[in-house]
Each structure stands twice: as C-alpha cells, then as structure tokens.
Amino acid sequence: MAERQYSLENTRNIGIIAHIDAGKTTVTERILFFTGKKHKIGEVHNGEAEMDWMEQEQERGITITSAATTCFWKENRINIIDTPGHVDFTAEVERSLRVLDGAVVIFDGKMGVEPQSETVWRQADKYKVPRMCFVNKINALGGDFYMSLKSIQDRLSDKAFALFLPIGQSDQHQGIVNLVDQKAYIYANDEHTELKEVEIPEDMKDKVKKYREEMLEKVVEMDEKLMAKYLEDQQLTTEEIYFLLRAGILSGEFYPVLVGDGRTATITKLLDMVVSLLPSPLDVPDMIGTHKETGEELIRKPDDSEKFSALAFKIATDPFIGKLIFARVYSGTLKSGSYVYNSSTDTKERIGRLVLMHANSREEVPEVHAGDIVGIIGLKNTKTGNTLCEEGDDILLESITFPQTVISMAIEPKTKQDQEKMGIALNKLSDEDPTFTMKTDDETQQVIISGMGELHLEVLVDRMKREFDVEVNTGKPQVAYKETIKILGQAEGKYVKQSGGRGQYGHCLIRVEPNERGKGHEFIDEIKGGAIPREYIPAVEKGIREALEDGVLAHYPVVDVKATLYDGTFHEVDSNESAFKIAGSMALKEACRNSQPIILEPIMKVNVTTPEQYMGDVIGDLNSKRGQVDEMKDIGNAKSIDSQVPLSELFGYATTLRGMTQGRANYVMEFDHYQEVPKKIAEEIISGDRK
DSSP, X not given: OXXXXXXXXXXXXXXXXXXXXXXXXXXXXXXXXHXXXXXXXXXXXXXXXXXOOSHHHHHXXXXXXXXXXXXXXXXXXXXXXXXXXXXXXXXXXXXXHHHOSEEEEEEETTTBSOHHHHHHHHHHHHTTOOEEEEEEOTTSTTOOHHHHHHHHHHHTOTTEEESEXXXXXXXXXXXXXXXXXXXXEEEOSTTOOOEEEEOOOGGGHHHHHHHHHHHHHHHGGGOHHHHHHHHTTOOOOHHHHHHHHXXXXXXXXXXXXXXXXXXXXXHHHHHHHHHHHSOOTTTSOOEEEEETTTOOEEEEOSOTTSOOEEEEEEEEEETTTEEEEEEEEEESEEETTOEEEETTTTEEEEOOEEEEEETTEEEEESEEETTOEEEEEOOSSOOTTOEEEOTTOOEEEOOOOOOOOOEEEEEEESSHHHHHHHHHHHHHHHHHOTTOEEEEOXXXXXXXXXXXXXXXXXXXXXXXXXHHOOOEEEOOOEEOOEEEESSOEEEEEEEEEOOSSSOEEEEEEEEEXXXXXXXXXXXXXXXXXXXXXXXXXHHHHHHHHHHHTSOTTTSOOBOSEEEEEEEEEOOTTTOOHHHHHHHXXXXXXXXXXXXOEEEEEEEEEEEEEEEGGGHHHXXXXXXXXXXXXXXXXXXXXXXXXXXXXXXXXXXXXXXHHHHHTTTOOEEEEEEEEEEEOOHHHHHHHHHTSOO
C-alpha cells in the first residue's frame, strides 16, 4: 500500500462558509497564496479568483459551485471546500457541510451577522460541524469588530468569544492581538503580506485583559482539573489553553472569533488556528451507515485498514475530462484502476483516475486514503449522495437531502441544432445540481426547468449558453404551485371497454385523505379475499401515482395524500394491468374532487436590510404583496426586516426594492413552506388569469 504523505492527525477538511460578499473567496485566495500554492494574488473584483473558475463566477463575482482545493501549512494538509453564499445555491452549501470536519464562518466586519450568515450557521448546526468565526474586512470603512462580535453572540450563539482583537479598526487597522499567547502582530510591509511581533499597545492592555478573561472563564469549563487550577489563580500555560479551546470547539461548546483583513497576512494567523483548533478526521465521530438489505447499523472508522467507504458529494463537468465526481473517503483506501460498488444504485463502477484538485488544476494520484477528499474520473452511474464501497459490502451512508424546487420556467431551443445540444446540456446540469429539475409539459411539449429561485435559473440558462453553446428562449418564471385535499373522500374507478374480441375491465374503489404536510404520498392496500387479484394491485398504485402528477383544479401536482385501495371487482378474461391502471387513475381523480381540493403556494422567507429612512416604504410594500412581517432588528445603523411573502408576489422584487431605496437596501429570500392560497387567487389560478 502506498505510504501516506500526511497522517490523519495532520489532515483538515474544512469549509469556508459565509453570507454573499463577506469576502469568502478572497480569503480562500489568500490561503492559497500564503500556503505557497499560488504566486500571484487574484483579486475577486478583477475577475481573477482561482477558486471561481467558471466564467460566470468571475463575471458575477459570486461563487456558484463549491470547488475542492488541497493546500499545505506547517506539516498539515488542508482540504478546503469553497461554498457559495447566495441562498439560491443553498444545496451547494448543504452538500459541502455533509462531508466537512470543520468550518470557518466569515463575516463582513461592517455588517456583522447578515441573514444568510444565519442560514449557513443553522445548516452547520444541523450537521454538528465544529467551527470558528473570522470577522473580515476590518480595515474597510465602518469595520467594527466589537459590533460584529456582539451580533454573533446575540444572533448565533452565546458560546462565541473573541480569540483575536484588532489593533485599530476601519482605516486605522494595523494588525491583531492573539489573546491566548498575548502577542501582538502588526504589518511589516506596505503590501501587508508579512507580520512582525510587537508589544501589545499600551491603550489596548485593559481590553486584552478583559476579553482574555471572558474567553478563559468559558473554556476552563471543558476540564475540571484545569478549572481548579484557574480558580486557584494559577496561570494556565499556552498549551493548556489550546487544549481547552480545542475541546470546546470539538464539543460544540465554544466558537472562537478571530479578526483580520482577508487580503493580508492576518490569514497566516487564521491558518495557524485552523491547524491548532479545528478537528482532524480522527476527532469527528465514526461514520455510521446502514446495511442495504437488513438496515442494521454499520460503523466505519477513519482508518486505512478498514473496508473502503466514501460518499459522492458533488458532480462537476470539466471541459477537458468530462464528468468529475467529488467524494469524501471515510474509511479504507482507493486505488486508480480499481473497481468499486455503488450501493445506492446497485452497480459496479471502475475508477479511471484519481485527482486532487487545486481550484481548476489537477494533480493525479495513484491512491487515496481515509479522510481524503478526491476527484474521481470514470464513474458512469454515480450521483450526488451515492455511497461507494467495496464489492460485497452493502453499506449505505446517510445521503444528502435537498429542498424541493419552487420556481419553474419554460425553455425552448432557438434552432434545430440547439435542440440536440439542449438535451445533453440539461442532463449534465441536472446531474451536477440536485435542486435543478426538468420535465416536458405533456400539453405544450415545452421543456420546463425548475430551481430554487430566479437567480438560480438565470445562472443555469447562462451556463447552457457558455459551457454547452446552447441558445434558448425562456418564458416568464412560473410559481411551482401544488394541489392537495382537505377532507376524506372516496370514489370508484371503472374502466370497461368492449370492442370485439378481448375487452378491457378494471374496477377499484379508493379512499383518499390528507397526509401530514410535507409527508408526501402514501398508498395502502386493504384488499381482502381476492376482490382484486394481487398481480393487478401494483397497476392500480401506478395509476394513482401518475394521476397525482396532474391535479384536478389546475393540473398542478397533488401532494401529501394518503390513498387506500379497499375494494374492487375483476373479470376472468378481460381484466389486465393496463385496465386497472386506468381505473386507479380515474378513481383517484374523482376521489380528489370529492375531498375539497385546494391549491398551495410556496411562501418565501424574505429578509430586507435597509437604511432606517426607507423602512416604512419597505414594510408597506411587503404588506401590499400579501407579506407578513415577523420581526425587525437593528444591524449597525440599518434595519433588518424578517418577513414571509408568497413567491408569486416577488418576481422583479430586486428592481422594486432598488427603486424604493435608491439602491441602498438589499434582500435575501429562501423557501420556507407551502400554504393554501386565498380563495380569490385560487380562482384566478384555476381560470388561467394568474400565472
């Protein structure tokens, strides 16, 4: 077996997560520069950032796909997953968090906690990812570490404490103080690419003492012996403090808050903390999977000698090598040229090549080990969330769940040539992005694409043009309405056809009732005494499931319905599967009509940050959009408004908000839940007067 270059103790798999525009990609860029992988520093605003290698990312200045990069710092190997901050690409953040061991959450020092910061923080909570905070842009006009720290403590966690303090803020920023070893570092050159150690400035000594004591009082809770030592007024050593900090971070009981300017050498101090404090693959709980057949629990330890197991967490289409699958190896080793078993799809796959990624350049390796994040070339049938393991091993790792799509748009190719290429492009894009779906509308024969928001669909159409050279015409975005029922109802479906020779006969009685919201469809077979032969029951179920795709009010999919087949009759000669399928479909439609069918619409969680003088106008406008304002908070000298608004009222909201606030407000929105539409609007939807 090939020798490991870096031990598991010296491996870090970290994500860099943040609100859009907090400077996340810039921080990643500087990490690559300071770890020696990169010699020219790319500025995001010049469109040169290396992690953003898709043309669009460079133009828009936003990170769309999470790219995995390997770099090295002081005997440690760091795998970094860069993730998008825009809420439309929330699936990218979700899938990355699933395979990370630790994360750095970046905040804009002028803004503190922003709406999307809360979203990514909650996502990291869900996966129990140990994390540290980095307050960035402290040198920018209005940069305020103490306001940012307070907003983290108030809005995210009261377990967050300062570990660094800034020496000067805004245009006075000169360096940082590390509260653990009580050392100050200031910039040693005009480019700010080097730091030198100096005495802590006199006017900061009281502040350093205060914040250091607050931090120590919290971390000594992690160890009784050291707590006793601290309470007896004995000095804790630097090693002891780092031990406590690490214990606090790993247990989720402590979040250190660092500070700096992401474009400068303060990043080297962030790197020191990443390798000192964030977990290695040995520090996180063992991977728990289930046996594919029996469902029994199977455990995989991060050890090269264990059976191989890995989770595919991302698919990228590389212009030169085709499909590239990113996977996190949890146990065992994997060699290029070997075969693996995809237990999610029950297929055998051959590993073509294994590559470590450095943004968009690649280093081929013969073998990867437990704890590695790797790009695999050559897999044909593997999708996001699939488990890869050894042949003969039936482990299934917990997959990745993604939110449902809420917005759709019709697209059609501009020319005959585009038609062929469009199908290929759409398949590749939906392979890459589980929150992007497509289907053909049976009535209009148009292709309907669906996603998480207007920007999401915009970017996908743009990518079709750039990456696949496909020109398309797009319709107006449409809301993904759904239908459901309110009460229990029943109906019979009878399909009888006699036309010379063998006829058709299918007859079934079904009962439908509302299922819990979000629970989906359920089919229950209550046939007794052979009223319908067993072989026809799957056909009835299929008919029911197909009928649920096309609702009875306005042809939207029907959700959250429990359908019970409880009786029926059959004909010895004329009954067959297709007759029962049609009968099942007829019965379902009729039963839904008898059960108070209603239309549901997606409700979005909208957060607007606006200067105070426009607050009244913003709230008035949200109310006029059938919005409900939940909460208002102060962020710095601006107001933050949380509300819930139907998606159908929000098309073009960016332009409305810009006009209303002279371009000074911004907003983020994300899907929250589905709820019944008011009667008047339901009538408009049914009559086709409202889209």
